[in-house]
Amino acid sequence: MTATWTPYRIRQLSEQLTERDRQILTSIEQYRLLSTRLIQRLHFPAVPLGDHSSISAATRGTTRVLCRLEQHGLITRLPRRIGGIKHGSSGIVWQLAATGERYLRAQRADGQRRRFVTPSTTFMEHTLEVAELAIGLIEKSRLGAVEVLSLQTEPACWREYTSPSGSALSVKPDLAVVTADTEFETHNFVEVDRATEHGPAVLRKCRAYQQYFQSGIEQDRTGVFPLVVWVTPDERRADRVRRSIADDPSLQTALFHVTPKENALSVLAPDATPNPKGGTT
DSSP: OOOOOOHHHHHHHHHHOOHHHHHHHHHHHHHSOEEHHHHHHHHSOBTTTSSBSSHHHHHHHHHHHHHHHHHTTSEEEEEEESSOGGGGGGGEEEEEOHHHHHHHHHHTTOOOOOOOOOOOHHHHHHHHHHHHHHHHHHHHHHTTSOEEEEEEETTTTOEEEEOTTSOEEEEOOSEEEEEEOSSOEEEEEEEEOOSOSOHHHHHHHHHHHHHHHHHTHHHHHHSSBOEEEEEESSHHHHHHHHHHHHTOTTSOGGGEEEEEGGGHHHHHSOOSSOOTTSOBO
16 A cells, blocks of 8 residues: 655655755656766765765765665665676665655655656666766866856756747757856757767757757747757767768758767866857857
């Protein structure tokens, strides 16, 4: 029988949770899946980004808290680890359990229930790569070189528009990010590419972004159209995607930028020297 989420039940559970516990639950909900290592980087940072003396100490603290939240039935671990057994507890992947999801919904009076299923390996790996990129941006902002003004994950970063024929369409980036240094703001839609999609699929997504650009909706809302940044596994894949975009005469190449993931943070959050293509008016 499903427990009734009465005000007393919500208050009782809230009294057992710390503010950091609630932040962890919210982060797992936002990113959909997080590994122990990513949760550690986000909520238990070691020096110089936080108070923990070492990553090992931070990981032990993270594991204790996650096990406690698991015992409360708020989160659950997936049967597969990232990196295999050798990565130990840091490779465990977590998602909200039904109780955690109901608790967060009750906290914000949200009646929309979410259905939880065990994700596929492909979905898990892609989701964690997106989260790792987002958390890398947050860590860079903690160092003080740049500021993350906005970081939207799915589905908040999705954009809807209408085609010239009147059809309802959408673009669904993995992230929408706005960063700033002392002089410039950089606006980006982010597509994390794992080299699993063929060229035609990449080009279809590019054409959808171009249609959205032509609608003018984003420019009316924010005054700028974000650069669409494709983040690839390596330079070889980046070069292939660049050539595909450049060879398509229907695309405005200035709307797109392709970078291997090793350079992604410097593109999405440039400091001192602005990204020359960081947003198209």
